[in-house]
Amino acid sequence: MYRSFERYQPGQSPLHRADPRVKVVVTFALIGGIALTPTHAWPAYPALWTLVAGLAALARFSAWRMARLGAVALPFMLAALPLLITVPGPAWTLGGGIAISQAGLARFVAILLKSWLSVQVALLLTMTTSFADLVWALGSLRVPGTLVALIAFMVRYSTTLGEEAERLLRARAARSAHAEGRPAGGTLFWRARVAGGMVGNLFLRSYERSERVYAAMLARGYAGEMRRLTPPPLSWRAALAGAVPLLWLGIVELAAMLWWQ
Amino acid sequence: MFLKPILAMHIPDGFLSAPVAIVGWLVTAVLVGLALREVRDRLGDRQIPLMGVLAAFVFAAQMINFPVAGGTSGHLIGGTLVAVLLGPWAAVLVMTTVVAVQALLFQDGGLLALGFNVFNMGILAVFVGYAVYVWARRALGAQPQAMLIAAALGAWVSVELAAMATALELAISGTSPLDVALPAMAGIHALIGIGEALITVGALAFVRQTRPDLLGAPSAGVARQSALIAAGLVIALAIAFASPLADSDPDGLERVAEDKAFIDKAEDPVYEVLPDYTVPGIDDEALTTIIAGVIGVLIVAGIGFAVPRLVRLNAPEKVRQQQ
Structure with missing residues (x-):
């Protein structure tokens, strides 16, 4: 069975019920604020983490679970690893002629912390907001309607086409017998060519499905515009609730830039 | 089951500095x-379900992989x-949607980094890949496999260039x-690009x-347009690559003015968008020069797009007046 990839965890916590528009704006603001933190402002990182952990608690997720999930982007740290030896300045010498630059290490650790915190913030949005709410929030935040419609279509059909792809993969696996000690399959080029053919096949099925979808939409009165309910006005309470994490972020960033550097 | 290959191309948040990420969002928003x-002008309403599906x-095609060696597997990027x-x-638009959903729903690439992630995989890869495809198809002429060879070239170059752009953005971010x-990045993606080319051709x-019937020849207008955009993007990248290496000698006139000591007499313009080609509020000189360069290229490109468009918009009116 094909699994849905959606990370949404249904729930009734205050964070689940918060206005999705406010959640989207606060998420972007927090990630932007985290990016602005100066490298050497070390007290800022635990302070920002308390904010993440507080929001997680509000969503009834354990901080430990968020901390673990936040590590998904860490393999990318490979890209920042050379900083340890290339940044000029005072360095600690290790055995074998390797010197770890102090400034490089500081920058490397700061990048990892920022990445880890940002991923947790993004996850909090995804885990507490259903996809329909997220699309609705993007639309009311003036993301162009065409893009919002495409995003909605993509998510709606990624499960369907994902299952289609699984069927193709299963069919290939069923015809790929191999026995111990005997060479099986063709060359790398041949294998790639087969995968390409399957992608082409999947394209045709998707194309034909889109024609059926369009016909069905026409049948229901589609005239080039997606119809949506008018969004309810943003309540003062929802906006104020969003201001609290932003205020905390502002205080942390101010302190980081003025005193903690 | 779903072991995600480490796609070195989806930049997570934290790895781009805030100014670089904002430049990425601006460039991407414009394009x-x-x-x-363009899509609204050229294509009908039936394009929306087509592009969405x-x-x-x-997204689903990226699941179709093929074993390469040592447990790694190749799969499609798709631009x-x-x-x-x-x-x-x-x-x-299709690739923008793919990259945006990957970031929004699966944390595959960051939200602040989304600007440059869309730019690399959805704009640069698409235009450069397409421009190379059109050019190679024309250059090969009557060769029966022209279309496939051209697509392979386009796919390889697009992956390679997107990877190089990623490296550049990470470098500018420090x-x-x-x-x-x-x-x-260029080395790894030279191999990944071969996989991309093979799947695209297949x-x-x-x-x-x-x-x-689904594969028409590229129309001349779109081909020219995308060649221009691809060239513009590549030139902008090349400028960004070169600028920190450029020496800090003042340019000719300024040098003379300093030597002859009349530089004090020079007056500042009444207002400056980018004083001394730097962005105010950012200390790193190389960084600001690059950002200023990118903004400058964008403004020029914007004017380049706006002028013909305005002319075209006005043209029917003039015809009507003459009648």
């Missing part, structure tokens, strides 16, 4: 805005394939030194066999 207008197709099938403007990141060969 995606243009794509939205094809965005899901790219060039979609550009050949739908044309570059629609492909920009995350990864350029002399390490560039060869590493898919197009299959479509040509079964539904040749």
